[in-house]
Amino acid sequence: MDFLNALVALTNFVLVPGIAYGSQLALGALGVTLIYGILRFSNFAHGDTMAFGTMMTILFTWWFQSMGITAGPLPTALLALPFGIAVTMGLVVGTDRAVFRFYRQQKAKPVVFVMVSLGVMFIMNGLVRFIIGPGDQQFADGERFIVSARTFKSLTGLDEGLAIKTSQGITVVTAVIVVAALFWFLNKTRTGKSMRAYSDNEDLALLSGINPERVVTYTWLIVAALATIAGTLYGLDKSFKPFTYFQLLLPIFAAAIVGGLGNPLGAIAGGFVIAMSEVMVTYAWKKVAEYVLPDSLAPSGLVQLMSTDYKFAVSFAILIVVLLFKPTGIFKGKAV
Amino acid sequence: MKKLLTATAAIALSAGSAFAAGHAKEVKLGVLFGFTGPIESLAPAMGAGAEMAMAEVTESGKLLDAATVTPMRADTGCIDNGLATANAEKLIADGANGIIGGDCSGVTGAILQNVAIPNGMVMISPSATSPGLSTMEDNGLFFRTAPSDAREGQVMAEILKDRGINSIALTYTNNDYGKGLADAIQSSFEAVGGTVTIVTAHEDGKGDYSAEVAALASAGGDILVVAGYLDQGGLGIIQGSLDTGAFETFGLPGGMIGDSLPTNVGSDLDGSFGQIAGSDSEGAEIYAKMASEAGFDGTSAYSAESYDAAALFLLAMQAAGSMDPAEYGAKILDVANAPGEVINPGELGKALEILANGGDIDYQGATGVELIGPGESAGSYREIEVKDGKNETVKFR
Numbered sequence: 001m002d003f004l005n006a007l008v009a010l011t012n013f014v015l016v017p018g019i020a021y022g023s024q025l026a027l028g029a030l031g032v033t034l035i036y037g038i039l040r041f042s043n044f045a046h047g048d049t050m051a052f053g054t055m056m057t058i059l060f061t062w063w064f065q066s067m068g069i070t071a072g073p074l075p076t077a078l079l080a081l082p083f084g085i086a087v088t089m090g091l092v093v094g095t096d097r098a099v100f101r102f103y104r105q106q107k108a109k110p111v112v113f114v115m116v117s118l119g120v121m122f123i124m125n126g127l128v129r130f131i132i133g134p135g136d137q138q139f140a141d142g143e144r145f146i147v148s149a150r151t152f153k154s155l156t157g158l159d160e161g162l163a164i165k166t167s168q169g170i171t172v173v174t175a176v177i178v179v180a181a182l183f184w185f186l187n188k189t190r191t192g193k194s195m196r197a198y199s200d201n202e203d204l205a206l207l208s209g210i211n212p213e214r215v216v217t218y219t220w221l222i223v224a225a226l227a228t229i230a231g232t233l234y235g236l237d238k239s240f241k242p243f244t245y246f247q248l249l250l251p252i253f254a255a256a257i258v259g260g261l262g263n264p265l266g267a268i269a270g271g272f273v274i275a276m277s278e279v280m281v282t283y284a285w286k287k288v289a290e291y292v293l294p295d296s297l298a299p300s301g302l303v304q305l306m307s308t309d310y311k312f313a314v315s316f317a318i319l320i321v322v323l324l325f326k327p328t329g330i331f332k333g334k335a336v
Numbered sequence: 337m338k339k340l341l342t343a344t345a346a347i348a349l350s351a352g353s354a355f356a357a358g359h360a361k362e363v364k365l366g367v368l369f370g371f372t373g374p375i376e377s378l379a380p381a382m383g384a385g386a387e388m389a390m391a392e393v394t395e396s397g398k399l400l401d402a403a404t405v406t407p408m409r410a411d412t413g414c415i416d417n418g419l420a421t422a423n424a425e426k427l428i429a430d431g432a433n434g435i436i437g438g439d440c441s442g443v444t445g446a447i448l449q450n451v452a453i454p455n456g457m458v459m460i461s462p463s464a465t466s467p468g469l470s471t472m473e474d475n476g477l478f479f480r481t482a483p484s485d486a487r488e489g490q491v492m493a494e495i496l497k498d499r500g501i502n503s504i505a506l507t508y509t510n511n512d513y514g515k516g517l518a519d520a521i522q523s524s525f526e527a528v529g530g531t532v533t534i535v536t537a538h539e540d541g542k543g544d545y546s547a548e549v550a551a552l553a554s555a556g557g558d559i560l561v562v563a564g565y566l567d568q569g570g571l572g573i574i575q576g577s578l579d580t581g582a583f584e585t586f587g588l589p590g591g592m593i594g595d596s597l598p599t600n601v602g603s604d605l606d607g608s609f610g611q612i613a614g615s616d617s618e619g620a621e622i623y624a625k626m627a628s629e630a631g632f633d634g635t636s637a638y639s640a641e642s643y644d645a646a647a648l649f650l651l652a653m654q655a656a657g658s659m660d661p662a663e664y665g666a667k668i669l670d671v672a673n674a675p676g677e678v679i680n681p682g683e684l685g686k687a688l689e690i691l692a693n694g695g696d697i698d699y700q701g702a703t704g705v706e707l708i709g710p711g712e713s714a715g716s717y718r719e720i721e722v723k724d725g726k727n728e729t730v731k732f733r
Binding site: 009013018134136138145148161165238241279282283285286288304307309311312 | 538541544550581582
């Protein structure tokens with residue numbers, strides 16, 4: 001019984017939030033890594049693309065809600081998601097045509113692209129705040145929990161509760177579907193193959209008749225979809241606030257780099273590594289230890305490896321260690 | 337080219353004449369709040385409060401030689417020292433006669449040290465509450481209409497004790513305000529025999545607080561006290577704790593009191609309690625009414641303090657017969673405290689007239705202003721409890 005309690009406490013506070021957060025980071029990192037792999041620059045505007053996509057989804061959600069369309073126990077945002085994605089696709093492809101294409105034709109250096117993406121980031125940042133405002137927006141509706149802590153306790157008779165939010169469940173399921181679809185697309189379809197070819201060797205791909213503009217457009221479309229999905233899931237699970245999305249850029253890049261920039265598998269692994277390390281290393285094991293150990297050995301302190309103040313230090317320490325010993329990331333990406 | 341020259345000349349001329357007129361009849365007050373950043377949801381009502389006092393004085397036409405009062409808004413970002421000091425410099429360059437602000441404690445200290453003291457500019461902050469500002473050397477230039485957090489720590493400890501709570505977990509937003517307040521709460525609560533199981537910081541502006549919630553839950557405690565901001569990490573921590581079933585009741589210090597919190601969290605927050613600077617003075621009600629007529633929420637945190645800060649500036653200027661910070665600065669304590677005729681919000685015109693005739697006033701304003709020691713509010717608090725999704729005042733302390 002005590003062992004079960006310990007297990008439940010650990011699942012509730014470490015595993016469930018860690019996996020949900022990891023999935024969100026992984027989806028974000030996938031977008032960053034695709035841009036890096038195919039367009040060859042680090043897109044700093046990604047966090048704000050996520051914010052824009054989420055904002056559009058929220059606006060459609062509100063519209064649907066006002067018309068009385070809901071998805072029953074699921075959040076209405078899922079219905080609005082395709083529309084949000086469509087508008088975001090329009091925005092990023094438009095940005096590419098208006099801004100990035102010019103620099104591509106100039107054959108600008110990657111660092112120039114990075115700076116340009118920084119500019120795009122600020123514009124999108126302003127655009128989002130201009131349209132929806134800087135404040136918090138809650139748009140989750142439907143059933144809030146799959147299992148709530150209280151129900152779990154009364155069902156099982158355990159002392160510890162286990163809560164799984166609907167948004168966490170949806171996050172993981174969606175992440176699995178999206179990743180599977182992405183890998184199928186990249187590996188099985190003609191367009192996906194041409195994208196990978198373009199990523200591996202641009203000159204060779206051009207020689208074999210691949211249309212670069214087409215590849216670039218497809219990349220942006222996929223990235224827009226990934227960003228909107230990641231942003232919406234994150235917003236459903238936590239809440240939507242433009243500033244938070246801007247700050248998300250840091251863990252997302254950390255995830256992409258740890259996994260290996262340019263490698264989709266790496267982005268997913270990186271997302272989970274970063275999320276888990278943030279939650280696990282700073283976890284206070286007191287409660288778990290009290291359940292598992294006999295009373296005489298029960299700790300009086302918190303049994304915390306380090307304070308939560310250092311959780312970002314942990315993920316960046318991992319980043320540095322990975323870069324020192326495997327500069328291309330855990331999975332072989334492009335050298336940074 | 338010719339056109340450009342004429343246009344430039346015309347602009348220069350008109351600017352020149354505007355300046356000339358401005359010198360005699362215009363008082364400019366900087367309104368330096370965090371219109372962006374962690375307390376951006378509070379700043380609009382604070383700015384509106386300050387501007388309402390200015391409009392009231394302008395309308396009365398009794399300040400100095402029927403001077404008009406012009407607000408100049410600028411942003412501190414709440415936590416961005418660089419932005420805040422740059423904007424303060426800009427306000428002074430633009431001819432501000434006084435600065436209402438800053439808002440958050442960290443930037444307020446930075447503006448005071450880097451801009452106000454070197455320029456001899458008077459600042460009245462409506463919302464900077466760090467105990468550190470009490471002891472900072474300010475050359476008599478810094479005042480605040482909000483009490484220090486050291487006092488809030490005592491009040492919170494009293495409330496916790498009265499409600500029979502013996503152990504708390506404590507988390508604070510990682511800045512001057514949060515750290516100062518957390519220290520004050522911890523020492524006061526331990527002094528009355530309470531236990532603090534864990535004290536941990538959280539960073540604002542992140543979305544994910546699973547790690548913090550996990551650590552807090554593991555340490556346990558009767559309730560969780562969140563010394564943070566309601567728009568930022570504070571909200572995330574509460575949401576996370578409720579979702580995982582870690583805590584059900586929360587202690588909410590001043591930075592967490594605001595309408596958006598119960599709205600965002602929902603009915604689960606019912607039963608949580610806290611306190612915020614505020615008094616049961618007659619002024620508070622009058623002010624709330626004036627504010628709702630003007631179309632904003634006067635009970636929003638620190639809005640009334642902002643009104644009072646602006647009013648104190650203008651009354652002190654009238655008392656000194658000057659809008660020079662070096663001259664009116666010394667008068668601020670005089671107009672704020674007894675003896676003299678009691679002045680409530682909406683009576684600024686009357687106050688200006690009394691001062692013009694050489695009389696004495698005791699400005700009570702919207703928050704029962706009483707400045708003590710180094711020019712800070714003595715500190716009465718409203719005890720708040722969340723009932724049916726609303727912050728309700730249950731008691732004054």
